[in-house]
Amino acid sequence: MTTLRFPLSRIEGHARVEMEVQDGAVIAAQFQALEMRGFRYFMQGTPAEQMPVIVPRICGVCSTAHHVASVKALEDIYDVEPPQLAKEIRELLLLGQLIQNQATSLFIFTMPDRVGAKSLFHMDESEADAEQQLSLAQRSLKVRQVGTNLITLAGGQFIHPIKAVIGGVTSGIEPEAAELMLKDVNDLLPMACALFDEYWEMSMAMRERIGTWGDDQPAYYIASTGRNRPALDSDTIRILGPNGVERASFPPRLFREYLNYEETEYSYAGQTSYQGEVMRANSLARINLTVSMGTPLADDYLDKLTRTFGKPAHPILLFDLCRGIELVYAFERAIEILSKDLKYEDTHRPYSPKDGEGFGLVEAPRGPLIHHYTVKDGLIEDVEFIIPTVHNMLAIERALKVAGERYVSPEGINLELEKAVGRVVRAFDPCIACATQ
Amino acid sequence: MPEDRSLPRFAVLQLSGCAGCEVSLINASEWVDKYRLVYMPLVVSTATVPEDTEILLVSGGVRNDEDVYNLRKAAEIVDRVVAVGTCAISGGVANLGDRDEVRQMFMAQSSRHHLPHLLPKSHPIDTFVDVDLYLPGCPPTPELFMGALMGPENFEASSIVCQECGRQKLKDMRPKHLLGFQQGEVLPEICLINQGYLCVGSSTRGGCRAICTRPGHPCVGCRGPSDAYIEKESQVWFDRVQQVFERMTDIPPDEIHQALHSPQLSLFLFQFTDYTNSGRPARSKEKVL
Numbered sequence: 001m002t003t004l005r006f007p008l009s010r011i012e013g014h015a016r017v018e019m020e021v022q023d024g025a026v027i028a029a030q031f032q033a034l035e036m037r038g039f040r041y042f043m044q045g046t047p048a049e050q051m052p053v054i055v056p057r058i059c060g061v062c063s064t065a066h067h068v069a070s071v072k073a074l075e076d077i078y079d080v081e082p083p084q085l086a087k088e089i090r091e092l093l094l095l096g097q098l099i100q101n102q103a104t105s106l107f108i109f110t111m112p113d114r115v116g117a118k119s120l121f122h123m124d125e126s127e128a129d130a131e132q133q134l135s136l137a138q139r140s141l142k143v144r145q146v147g148t149n150l151i152t153l154a155g156g157q158f159i160h161p162i163k164a165v166i167g168g169v170t171s172g173i174e175p176e177a178a179e180l181m182l183k184d185v186n187d188l189l190p191m192a193c194a195l196f197d198e199y200w201e202m203s204m205a206m207r208e209r210i211g212t213w214g215d216d217q218p219a220y221y222i223a224s225t226g227r228n229r230p231a232l233d234s235d236t237i238r239i240l241g242p243n244g245v246e247r248a249s250f251p252p253r254l255f256r257e258y259l260n261y262e263e264t265e266y267s268y269a270g271q272t273s274y275q276g277e278v279m280r281a282n283s284l285a286r287i288n289l290t291v292s293m294g295t296p297l298a299d300d301y302l303d304k305l306t307r308t309f310g311k312p313a314h315p316i317l318l319f320d321l322c323r324g325i326e327l328v329y330a331f332e333r334a335i336e337i338l339s340k341d342l343k344y345e346d347t348h349r350p351y352s353p354k355d356g357e358g359f360g361l362v363e364a365p366r367g368p369l370i371h372h373y374t375v376k377d378g379l380i381e382d383v384e385f386i387i388p389t390v391h392n393m394l395a396i397e398r399a400l401k402v403a404g405e406r407y408v409s410p411e412g413i414n415l416e417l418e419k420a421v422g423r424v425v426r427a428f429d430p431c432i433a434c435a436t437q
Numbered sequence: 438m439p440e441d442r443s444l445p446r447f448a449v450l451q452l453s454g455c456a457g458c459e460v461s462l463i464n465a466s467e468w469v470d471k472y473r474l475v476y477m478p479l480v481v482s483t484a485t486v487p488e489d490t491e492i493l494l495v496s497g498g499v500r501n502d503e504d505v506y507n508l509r510k511a512a513e514i515v516d517r518v519v520a521v522g523t524c525a526i527s528g529g530v531a532n533l534g535d536r537d538e539v540r541q542m543f544m545a546q547s548s549r550h551h552l553p554h555l556l557p558k559s560h561p562i563d564t565f566v567d568v569d570l571y572l573p574g575c576p577p578t579p580e581l582f583m584g585a586l587m588g589p590e591n592f593e594a595s596s597i598v599c600q601e602c603g604r605q606k607l608k609d610m611r612p613k614h615l616l617g618f619q620q621g622e623v624l625p626e627i628c629l630i631n632q633g634y635l636c637v638g639s640s641t642r643g644g645c646r647a648i649c650t651r652p653g654h655p656c657v658g659c660r661g662p663s664d665a666y667i668e669k670e671s672q673v674w675f676d677r678v679q680q681v682f683e684r685m686t687d688i689p690p691d692e693i694h695q696a697l698h699s700p701q702l703s704l705f706l707f708q709f710t711d712y713t714n715s716g717r718p719a720r721s722k723e724k725v726l
Binding site: 007008009010011012013014032034035036037038039041042043044045046047049050053054056057058059060061063100104108109112118119120121122137141144145148152156157158159160162163165170171265266267268347348353422433 | 451453454455456457458459460461463464466469474477478479480481482483484500501503529530531533534539542543549551552553555559575576578617622623625648649651652653654657699700701704
């Protein structure tokens with residue numbers, strides 16, 4: 001038996017893939033998370049009200065989702081409902097995160113695979129037309145910057161936001177600032193669409209070259225997005241069966257009745273299943289679980305995807321295309337929100353801290369994120385972070401095994417396997433800092 | 438465009454951290470045509486730090502044995518090592534676990550099958566290698582990253598966050614108690630201390646442009662102490678914050694003392710002063726941006 005070990009790059013955090021190969025067959029594929037800091041342990045004893053500022057540090061890529069989930073878990077305990085303005089500013093914050101994340105995954109993590117470069121910052125070294133590649137890189141960073149600017153505007157701090165507070169937000173958004181941002185989003189929406197079009201073309205070309213969109217079996221899907229249009233500040237988790245029929249829907253406090261969690265010996269991250277079945281979270285899950293994006297351009301792209309691949313769609317590399325649809329949606333939705341009055345004074349509701357158990361759910365870019373806190377004497381007694389990447393672990397390993405079987409035969413191992421491993425893992429866009437905390 | 442060999446070459450080594458520092462660096466696009474990024478696994482597929490790398494930015498704390506190995510190997514090659522962010526400077530948020538009951542829960546995890554072995558605590562990187570420049574912030578802003586790459590002499594900042602914040606300090610608005618960390622209404626343009634918030638911007642080093650206090654959140658001190666306190670022990674720093682509150686408010690000193698020692702703040706406040714027992718020289722202010 002031979003063990004093939006693949007280091008990974010262009011994903012968040014430290015992980016590797018190991019594949020056991022015997023007589024030209026793939027026996028097993030493991031996705032190993034290699035780091036752990038232990039938030040679930042060292043958060044114990046923390047004054048509950050400090051959680052929203054500390055937990056973004058779980059992950060600098062997904063910080064906004066942790067920030068909002070934390071505030072919602074405490075609002076659940078303190079029994080306070082934020083006013084409309086706060087909800088709008090939080091949605092803007094989550095949209096900023098969605099733009100930044102999907103642009104990062106599309107252009108920084110996965111586009112290099114499509115043009116044969118080692119990174120977006122080395123596109124000029126790739127085989128294709130250098131000038132054109134450089135323009136791609138510059139435009140990609142510009143589009144991504146819109147997400148960063150939205151996070152800064154709606155979240156205060158630009159990586160670890162501070163503006164969402166228990167009961168609301170610290171402040172509204174001044175009309176001048178909103179107007180500048182609105183102009184920025186409007187101006188760059190066409191560039192985002194054009195880039196996504198180019199990305200789609202590159203993906204088609206890659207499909208021609210490698211002969212597959214990622215040939216794995218259908219799976220269950222998990223997301224907390226809305227039925228008729230995306231929702232990020234959500235309250236219900238839904239499960240879709242492989243045949244496209246919705247199988248379950250439940251509030252975050254009941255997650256244990258539907259999801260089974262297990263730890264493994266070979267990774268610092270655990271894995272979840274839907275009652276023993278392989279499930280997938282992230283962009284493809286959301287798109288499969290949403291009828292309409294509710295904004296014109298994103299809906300055009302959704303139609304194109306559905307016409308080409310059907311619904312539910314299962315091929316692995318469609319995760320990437322779905323991210324593009326969401327990128328466009330987030331631009332369009334941000335325009336809607338920024339066009340409203342966000343300055344008014346009704347920023348928060350008063351609350352009284354109390355003890356108890358609370359759940360905060362957010363649809364993060366990687367899927368449904370739950371913060372589960374137990375508070376006693378004002379301090380965190382116990383804490384659980386239910387992480388979207390962990391929901392994808394079994395699906396990642398199954399897809400890796402399928403990819404392995406494609407490139408491993410009794411005659412030998414095709415060198416394309418290493419690239420395939422990277423493509424499969426990046427399609428799921430795992431976040432190791434979150435998965436292990 | 439062929440690769441420009443004349444550009445300074447830098448690498449980014451991420452140890453156990455959150456990647457927030459890396460995201461901030463990517464947000465700073467000014468370096469793209471001035472420097473050559475040769476290693477950064479988050480965004481570049483290259484296996485090792487190349488031999489001709491000049492500047493090494495290190496983020497994250499040293500949490501496991503693989504972190505130690507990667508750090509030592511990379512630091513040997515380069516001309517200049519920059520410790521980026523709270524985790525690389527002090528061990529960071531993971532250091533909240535540096536207490537007995539937590540350590541025990543941790544160590545139960547440490548014998549996993551051929552995974553990197555966890556150390557008993559998260560260490561700052563200068564426990565293992567010499568550092569030429571410290572870049573505090575959680576994370577440092579894109580502007581600060583540019584300052585670190587170009588050299589501190591090219592970066593201008595106020596000595597403390599207060600000066601960059603510019604909220605007005607009022608003589609006749611004296612709170613009697615702390616408001617807690619996030620409760621209550623935030624009045625625009627008026628100092629957060631006057632409003633009863635535990636803001637430590639009065640002795641936290643400037644350079645962040647007050648991005649938290651401007652929209653109404655008290656400074657948690659992520660940039661660490663200003664030059665006036667950075668080479669002194671933590672007590673001097675605490676006394677200073679205490680004095681500011683005694684001068685500006687009627688809040689009982691005990692209340693402030695207790696709040697300053699809570700995790701959210703202690704996470705950052707100790708980052709330059711927790712070195713007393715380690716046997717390493719103090720970090721001089723000249724080495725801190």
